[in-house]
Amino acid sequence: MRRFKYSLMNIVIILSVVTSLCSALYEDQIGKFDWRKKFVGTIKFGYFDAQNADKSIVATDENVLAAISSKNGDILWRKVFETDNTRGEIKFLHVTREGKSIASQSGDQSPFDIITVNGNNPFFFRGYNMNNGNLLWEWSITATSQDPENSLFFFKEYSMYHVLPIWNSHIEVTEYHASTGQQSNPTTSSIFAAYITKDNCVLNGQYFACIVKEQLLVIDLIADQNNLRTKAIESPNSSIKVIRGKDNVIQVGKSVLNLEDLTVIYENKNDVELYIESDKIIRVVQNEKDVKILTENAELSSIEDLPETLDNNLKIMATKCKPKRDDTNQIACRFLLSTNDGAIALVQQGKIKWVREESLTKISAVEFIELSLSDAQGAIEEELNSGDEEHSNSDILSSLYRRLHSQYGMIKNIVLHLLGLGPPPSFSQRAGLVRDDFGLHKMMVIMTKSGKLFGIDNVSGKQHWVRVLKNSEGFSNGQGIRLLVQRTSKFYPLPTQCVIIAREKITGNGIIFQFNPLSGQTIDKGLLNLDYKIKQAALLNYGDNFLRPILLVDTNDNVHILPESSLKQADGFFFYTVNRQTGFLNGYMIQHENNKVDLLPTWNLNLGGTENEQKITHVVSKNSVERVHSQGRVLADRSVLYKYINPNLIAVVTEGPDSIHKYMLNVHLIDVVSGSIVFSMNHRRAKGPVRIVHSENWLVYSFYNEKIRRNEITSIELYEGKTQTNSTIWSSLNAPPSPLVERQTYIISSSIAALRETITEKGITNKHVLMALDSGAVVEMPWMLLDPRRNSMVPTEYEGIIPYIPELVIQHENTINYNQTIAKISGIYTAASGLESTCLVMVYGLDIFVTRVSPSKTFDLLKEDFDYFLISIVLIGLITASYVVKHLAAKKTIKQAWK
């Protein structure tokens, strides 16, 4: 009987969990709360469709082959190859230039017009149809010679040639029939060339050109005899590079050579960007503001006032020219350009037709910024604020005056607005960037690795502003460019302020860029070049004008505070540094004395192991804006198990080889103020990639178990015990007792690309863990399923713990992106909205997907299909009915009384 009750209980629990999790979307809600933007990545090779140039075929560094419409820049089709460069990297792209499919010329079965070579031994050769991107054939080769990663390829008349230069020895050339992969000759031809060296040689088409001392040697790889020609050059230190556009032109030093007859066809005196279009040399001349595209005697295109959002370092990837109808000698061209910061632009008739911001495929930091108040809301805020400030001398009369004044102002505004005489709307109002009732509308500020900064609307996906931070890059040690919020939108009328902390590309010094994240405008001086290298950067607590000062520590351990007036605030600030390679963690305290700040080293740890074999791969702290609503957990015996909530706790993951167990993975939980290791755990024969999320009193991470060859996910929960040491203030220096640690490992069937916890404003809503799978799906996993207390020891029936099952089943109905696959997910960002139930989510990778999730359902929101009409009819009906009945009842009592 008891058993029966148990299992019934379990079923009830499981059912309740499963049903409560179905947060699926209705069909008509598709795209209502979410949007997805597709990208291709920074362009590596590009060609126009030869027939009419209405699309361009591009291959990118994100291992993507795509066709982009010339009209509007939309992706017509896209093939995403493996992320792993040994299989996915695109090494070669050939697109037919004659406008005819290759096979229709050769009489083959399947016509193809694109050839790609992917990977690094084995090399995958693939043929595609240009119109629909269909894969038509595929074959692969595996080179057995040494250093196959040096392989080069070219295509000539239905054949693919594999060129493998063995530096300082010879060149191996193998010919394959393009569509079948059959070797045309049974043997690989070897060309003896002991003079070839890596930096002095290039391959362009069938010509292999090398600089040897004061000579240029050109080897024709197809010719049977007389394949070597030489030409004297001016200086042996000339650089050699390929000029795009034609298979036989290179630039040596400053002279441009045709490799067929070794004639100098152009002297590139200013060393500008060149391109060859049907024997014409096209130059790109860049000035401060404009860019001119010229042939030898005519100007083809001139882009006046190049937008600031484009790096002016333009490269021509492809051109398509045709003679102008009216003028006999003139030609009109269409250019596909790429910039240093990863954008792709199409230029036609001196105008930029469209720009694709492909740097968004490499995101370094994201923040969701709350929008500012509208003027009307702001006026109310101002009225309340001024009351606060003059609290001591505010009396009824003055507050009445303020109230009347602000109401007068509102009425005046309304009247002026109705008459059409009101003040012009501000930038944010025009763009619709005003805070909504539920705080669901935010500005996504995105910093990319190429130094481009974006302000994107999270509802519409519109780019409100773009800025380029020239010469900025991420820090060494695997740290990207930092984006920090100095002042949130809460402090009306002070503007919101963010700061970018980056590194100068050339000098390595620090760069600071302060800006308003809502409008993208610079604040103060804007870009600030520092004269020192940054070691650590952080924000202090709110100081003057509700601005969080920036704390910078340079490599000589000097402390800098911006603005300097907030120097005193840094006193007693603890921070730490991590060296990924050596495994050293150092803790410091900042002391402020005699108007001077200095560093006091307070602790250090060495997580590197005896021979420094353990490398730190992840350092994860909690979200600084997180709030924990519930301090404990009620157990079966009605006692409370208090959570160990230490805001100074970080998780550090180290990975390394081991002599006995092959791979070791250690996880340490460290209090970074006191420097004590709170807990550490060791996985044998486990290795990365580790994905980790740290929140409240728990930690969840996934890894690969080498021994059993499967993915596993471990969760850790920390508890203080049945009593709470100090319920008001947490101090790491007061030696808090070490926590109880609950832990559990689950098997997970899919490998995980990213993990992130949901966050809400007050932390009342349940926490879910968002798991991005390698398949491109993002699944919402309730914390209940990851709970480390799910084991056989704990009585489950009262606490509502689901009985332990070793495998964590991914429920596909919990996929938040339904059929909107997100390619190559690299991260998830979550932010709280104004609604307690709702969390805003942004998933990024090759694509960007923005949506919202409500882990405990939308308990604070009426359903969309809520019947307002019915409920008001019922209410009105009931009220009138009660009045009528009351009247009737009164009549009746009177009648009764008269009887």
Add this chain to the structure above:
Amino acid sequence: MSSIKFIWSLMASVFVLISSISSQSAFDSHLNVQLYHSLDANDVTGFTSRGNITIISINLGDIVVNQKELNSKERDVLKRLAKDKKLYRLKAEVVGSDGVKTTFLSSLKACHLIQSALHDFITINFDHNNAVLGVNIKAVSLDETSDDCDNLGLDNFNEFSTVVNLKNIEAAPIPDTQGFIQKLEREKEMRDKGEIDNRSFIQKYWMYIVPAVILLLVSGVTNTEGQGAAR
């Protein structure tokens, strides 16, 4: 007792705790930890010797602690440190059996150290190869830890009373597939043999039948009443 003369005293109160028996580390090793402390707030780099800890066996937790007595000058400096709300910093030079020296630093509020009358915990963390991850010092926490150190005397205490705690890395849990399969099998067995119920249908489900019957009866009564009223 002159201040120049070094008096090494074996501490009477030495406890050794090993938080987890080191089933992980296959081999044992010994360690020597030299302790230095910084008592002068004005001299950040100056460390003076405090004593040493010899760990004869990490796995067995065999430890000998030797610490110096504080002289009156050092006591005064320490008291000043506490009064100024500064940190007491401990430097530990760890020399392993392979002779490699690693230096660790740890600190706590000087005030707390005085409050606990120089009773402290030193935790040494080890990884899976018995390499030292860190050395951490904590004052033995008293019932009430306050930051008010102005009126604390230290005259009766001149010896550190140290508890050394060796903490090994713990083995991570692995998915308990075996246990789960066994549990399923047990359940199946139970179902197969023991659970064949010989009780009659009524005996088994009386708790469902009785309410249903009562419900029927009640509704029947109201129905007859209704009919009666209609009549």
